[in-house]
Amino acid sequence: MTMNIWLMEGLSSQRDIIQGISAAAEASQQPISVFASHRHQRNEILSQADFALIEPAEDERRLAFIISTVEQHGIRAIHTGRNARWFESRRAEIETSGASLTTGATRVEMLDLADDKVSFAESMAQHGLPVVPSMRIDSTSQLRQLLLDSPFGDAPLCVKPVTGIYGMGFWRFDESASPMAAFTHPDSRRVHPHFYLQALDAADRVEPLVLMPWLPGPEYSIDLLVEKGSVLAAVARRKDGALQHLENSGEAYELGRACAEAMEADGLVNVQTRHDASGKPLLLEINMRPSGGIGYTRFSGVNLPGLFAMRRLGLMTAQQVRDRAIRDFSPATVRSITDVVRYQPLTNLIP
Template sequence: MIWFLEGQASQRDIILGAIEALPSSVQVLASHRQDRPEITGVAHLSFVEPEDRSERIEWIIRTSLGHSVKVVLAGRVGGAYEAHRAEFEAAGLTLVTGGVSTRTFDLVDDKARFTAEAKRVGLPCIPAITVKTAAELRAAYDAFSPSGEVCIKPVVGIYGQGFWRFKEGVDPFRCFAHPDARQVEFETYHRIFDATPAREPMLIMPYLPGSECSVDMVCEAGKVVAFVGRRKVDVHQTFERFSPATDLAIAAAEHFGCDGIVNVQTRDDASGNPHLLEINPRYSGGIGYTRETGINLPGIFATRRLGLPKPSQKWISGVRVKAISVAVAVPS
């Protein structure tokens, strides 16, 4: 048995990929804190997780033992589960959190520490300055802006929340009228930033003009065993393997001790050279797209962790995909 705890909406893709690869005799369990039958309903058994985190740990262990679960994958807040690894191991359970220790999460969740560590070991990374005050914000902007466009994002965050590009000459109201464009004039942002004295730390960095590569991968104790790179090209996504971007992503995942189904993001500079953006020690929202390449990453993860033959891999080149919304009937 294998259990996939609450994750992003792509938890559904993870479950389906695992079921496809596993023998019919192996059951897949899934759970979520919310009523999400469109996700958990595709598993053999599904549960609603307790809201209280401390109660949740004990409940997961007890339920796992009651259903002969061998492997538990944390789909989100892996660091919180990592802190309880000893409890899972004492119960004979294999816990997969995204990292091999709390050090992984300490380094990758704090983007300032992540950037400093990547630079220390020679992994190409976008330089960044941490700011907490309006004065620090202006000083950092002045340091980077002579060389080109500048951007800002939270030190800790997901889903691109809080990311903005400083674009001179745009309508100051654009950030309100078209927030998805993520463009704002620096002086407008600075005035708003300065309006409240206490701010969470933010990172200022150059904005690289090249495309991003999002690399989904399966890792085992700091070793990458399977991967697929994705790029957004207009409204489509394309795929790649054994490219400079995927090579860099693999090196980063292995250095930071990733373990499980994780995602590493890079961005190219004007010359096409990749630089690290971040490591997400969890599966990405778009991991389901990678199935179209002939590589079943969730299936590879599940079979290897359970000691079963992994699914065949036959890379299909030249694939393009486009996400569409599909209605799914769910039980009331």
Template sequence: MIWFLEGQASQRDIILGARDALPPGTAIHASHRGDRAEITGLADISYQEPADPAERLAFILDTALAHGIRVIVAGRAGAGYEVHREVFQRAGLVLVTGGTSLETFERVDDKSQFTAQAQRAGLACVPAITVTNADELVQAHAVVSAQGEACIKPAVGIYGQGFWRFRPGVDRFRCFANPDAREVSFSDYLQAYTAQATRPAMLVMPYLAGSECSMDMVCEAGRVVACVGRRKQGGYQTFERDGAAVELAVRAAEHFGCDGLVNVQTRDDAQGVPHLLEINPRYSGGIGYTRATGVNLAGIFATRRLGYPEPPRQWVPGVRVRAITVAAIVSD
């Protein structure tokens, strides 16, 4: 049996992928801290996790042992479970967090450390300057913008929160009228930045003009066993399984010791050369789209962890997908 703990909303897609690949009768458990029946209700058995971290850990251990669960998959809070890996091992449970040790999370969660590590490993990545105050921000912007457009993002964060592209002469109201464009002038950003004495560390870096590729993959102790890349093309997403971006993402995941369902993001420069952006040691929000290629990543992951034959991979070329919103019934 396998238990998927709280993750992204795509936890629903993970459950469905595992269900289609596992032998009949193999129980799937799922849980979430919120009332998310549209996600967890697809499992054979579902739970609502306690909000308190200490209570949650005890609940997970007790429940897993009571139900004979073999594999526990951390979704969103991998590092929080990784610190307790020995506790799970002593209980005879297989814990999958996204990494094999805390070192993986320490190296990828802080983007400044991640960039430095990637550069030392010879992995092409976007060079970045870490700033912690207004003077450093001004200096970093001067250095980066001398080579072209600059952008900024938090040293620690997810979902692209806090990312802004500096565009000279952009309408001052644009960041309010169209925040999804993520465009602001440097002078307006600096004015807002200096309104508070202290700020978290930020990264100033060149803005790459090419497209972004999001690589969903199955890793086992630092080895990639399956991978599908997603690239946004207008309102659609296309897929790839080879090429420079895929090769870079695979090298990065293996170098940083990823383990489980993880996501690696790259972005091309103006010449189409991919550069590493970040590694997320957890499954992405869009991993469910990859099923359209004939590769069931969640199924491959679940079957291999439980010792069953993995589902066949029948790559379908030329697929494009587009997200739509559907209603999910959560109660009678």
């Protein structure tokens, strides 16, 4: 039985995931080898694995590359943090290689649902889960009218693209913001509605937007290890300015778990919530992939990537993972910093 796990190109935390798995492999004293691949020469990521590969740039060549790599190196489990839709729609072909596949989801429909923030909100409401009220906006005139109507009582309003990532395009409407505020202080994300509408009017086309009440917070980011819709382990990060507090209980934590289960997630995923004015957490979104901050959760003692690998390689039962996640946890506060590493040629590259 081979103990080889392969982390294919991820979005923002592939390096931390490889490090978490390597640490768990070492602690387990099992002969686990970590393979990592990326389309680009990302030596700072690939150097962290036992073996590194460069992925083909073209989608069309990826399937053959996967099949031959699994065969040549006896890969038992594949994880992807990017191109999830491509992988999920080829699950059967990929898994005939003998390796298991983790995409974050169990079916393509759920990836699509997670990518559309309005449909996601509707679906979560149908599941009886509290979610930020979300209206789809398709035109400037519609937004102009809704800003006059105040559809969410006296809450301030905000918008973001229906499909978006990295918080791009999120703006809070503020009648007291100066005309230049969005340019001089872009990070405060406040804009006078007049100037937002003016820019939207001038744009060639309107990307669909979500209009929501602005929630005061605090905000939570919950990282979860899920297996076919059943949560095995989770760590919540409560955001408090530059600090993040690691927790494993509470309303937001429970809401994150319920959301991942309703979305039938599978793998390492991330749910975000924010408290409304009455102090109740509401769902903002789920990302059906590891978050950028998943590595921070190791400071709680719970190694989510490590548990993922041990489970996927058949070295732990689901119940053992659940028990470990509870036993290992202790609260911690973390602060992220920008770091720098030496960039060197790879010594582990498989040509």
